[in-house]
Amino acid sequence: MRTPIIAGNWKMHKTAAEAVLLAREIREAVINIDKVETVLCPPFTALGAVEGAIADSNIGLGAQNLYWEEQGAYTGEVSPLMLAGLCDYVIIGHSERRQYFGETDETVNKKIKAALAHDLKPIVCVGENLAQNEAGETNSFVGSQIKGAFAGLSADDASKIVVAYEPIWAIGTGRTAEPEGANEIIATSIRGTLTELYSDELAQKIRVQYGGSVKPSNVESFMAQPDIDGALVGGASLKSDSFVALVKGAL
Ligand code: 13P
DSSP states (O other), X not given: OOOOEEEEEOTTOOOHHHHHHHHHHHHHHHTTOOSSEEEEEOOHHHHHHHXXXXXXXXXXXXXXXXXXXXXXXXXXXXXXXXXXXXXXXXXXXXXXXXXXSOOOHHHHHHHHHHHHHTTOEEEEEEXXXXXXXXXXXXXXXXXXXXXXXXXXXXXXXXXXXXXXEOXXXXXTTSOOOOHHHHHHHIIIIIIHHHHHHTOHHHHHHSEEEEESSOOTTTHHHHHTSTTOOEEEESGGGSSHHXXXXXXXXXX
């Protein structure tokens, strides 16, 4: 019912020239795959070049961030107006942005609204840190992040969002969540909260990815979970062979 979605978050990696090479290799390998949605999220400086490399293909393009104003004196920021027509998706509220760049549930919510107003589909990231995990606060924390992110959104807008559950302690560490445990958190704190806010129907419609040290060797165990609809991938998305293996692992 929900089409799996494998998205590569290239983070601050790849020059425009390197990005084009990687995108071309991925394109060639996934061109006939239509049961899994493939999305590439290069840095801003490579978006235009990657758009060209994946033109007329089944691959989607995403940015890694945006600002909520359309234009103005905001040195260094990129607006939804600039991304509209270029990208399909935009990652919002990644834990690295919350940790290093001061993003909060409120700014995440403003960015989501700005993206949706310009027909960009948000990939909204939530997830607890190690201390919260060990203190048993995961469910309440992730639930509160979902409430903050979706505040003031209509059901129609909410249905366009992809949520990525990324436990911070699993990002780039090689340490993954147990697939069953991640599924339980997604079912309870993400779909459960969306049911509270909207309806069970909407909660079942929204796609939820897992992120955090996803690799070809573990992707199938995550995809086998009923509430996990794909992966948001960092490290393993930077090489075509591993990324393509992830897309195939989601088939
Ligand atoms: P890794 O796959 O490198 O752990 O990164 C996950 C992530 O942060 C994707 O957004």
